Amino acid sequence: MEIDAAGLIYFSPTHTTRRILAAIAEGLGAAGECQVDLTPPAAEGQSFSAGVWDIALIGAPVYAGRLPAMMVSRFRRLEGQGTPAVIVVVYGNRAYDDALLELRDLAVAVGFQPIAAGAFIGEHSYSAVGAPIAVGRPDAMDLAKARAFGGAVRKKVTVLPSAAGLAPLSVPGNFPYKEHPQLPATAPVVDQTRCTACGQCVALCPTGAIPQDDPAVAEKGRCIRCCACIKGCPAGARTMDDPRIRQVTEYLRQTCGDRKEPETYL
Numbered sequence: 001m002e003i004d005a006a007g008l009i010y011f012s013p014t015h016t017t018r019r020i021l022a023a024i025a026e027g028l029g030a031a032g033e034c035q036v037d038l039t040p041p042a043a044e045g046q047s048f049s050a051g052v053w054d055i056a057l058i059g060a061p062v063y064a065g066r067l068p069a070m071m072v073s074r075f076r077r078l079e080g081q082g083t084p085a086v087i088v089v090v091y092g093n094r095a096y097d098d099a100l101l102e103l104r105d106l107a108v109a110v111g112f113q114p115i116a117a118g119a120f121i122g123e124h125s126y127s128a129v130g131a132p133i134a135v136g137r138p139d140a141m142d143l144a145k146a147r148a149f150g151g152a153v154r155k156k157v158t159v160l161p162s163a164a165g166l167a168p169l170s171v172p173g174n175f176p177y178k179e180h181p182q183l184p185a186t187a188p189v190v191d192q193t194r195c196t197a198c199g200q201c202v203a204l205c206p207t208g209a210i211p212q213d214d215p216a217v218a219e220k221g222r223c224i225r226c227c228a229c230i231k232g233c234p235a236g237a238r239t240m241d242d243p244r245i246r247q248v249t250e251y252l253r254q255t256c257g258d259r260k261e262p263e264t265y266l
């Protein structure tokens with residue numbers, strides 16, 4: 001199989017998943033690259049056919065041991081058309097539980113053929129000054145491993161006449177998947193003395209929960225707690241002030257300090 005055109009499909013509010021996919025793509029060395037970003041609200045309702053690619057790299061963050069529900073609904077509008085796929089989850093140094101299995105099943109359901117998989121580590125969305133969790137990841141070592149993984153995928157597929165005869169890819173995880181937790185509605189709060197109303201948060205929010213005319217009032221019912229607006233605010237004006245989230249963050253800080261390493265499945 002030749003690998004000329006690669007498609008990168010991802011949901012990545014705080015960009016760690018996107019960075020891992022970019023490093024894998026670099027190692028894969030495809031000549032042409034197309035990006036399908038499922039993160040912004042504009043991705044809602046868009047359909048896309050992968051038939052023009054030789055390979056797809058599909059990435060998602062882990063939310064409570066699963067895929068983000070919003071990523072799943074947006075992804076379902078894609079058509080895989082038998083395209084071989086590398087599936088990747090990125091998690092915040094706790095665990096990825098059933099997310100990689102869910103991504104494999106989802107990719108198959110829309111017509112991709114998963115041929116390789118990886119679980120990588122990214123700075124936890126909830127990580128903050130005073131509560132660091134996997135800060136700075138993916139770091140240089142993670143990105144080197146992602147590039148090496150891309151190279152190994154290239155080696156695997158270029159010797160094959162086609163991906164058709166490959167055995168189904170086996171990945172860790174359980175079915176039925178972990179239940180999605182029922183979470184009370186919440187959203188980051190804004191320090192009005194710092195906010196300059198630059199609008200960056202409005203553009204970064206995957207759900208359109210932050211109104212352009214008043215960025216201080218994020219709609220709690222639409223917030224998915226991805227923390228894109230917090231990490232992307234140039235003035236540091238947004239924080240997650242909810243005591244329940246602060247408690248979870250502190251628990252993660254205390255229990256997820258040991259560095260986990262990327263795992264790959266070929």
Ligand SMILES: Cc1cc2nc3c(=O)[nH]c(=O)nc-3n(C[C@H](O)[C@H](O)[C@H](O)COP(=O)(O)O)c2cc1C
Pocket residue numbers: 011012013014015016017018060061062063064065066090091092093094095096121122123124125126224225226227
């Ligand atoms: C709502 C929510 C739930 C999360 N659940 C988990 C989890 O179960 N395990 C884990 O290790 N990290 C978890 N994380 C952390 C993210 O998986 C991690 O920060 C990831 O790198 C974010 O990807 P992104 O930068 O592409 O948005 C969670 C983050 C959020 C916002």
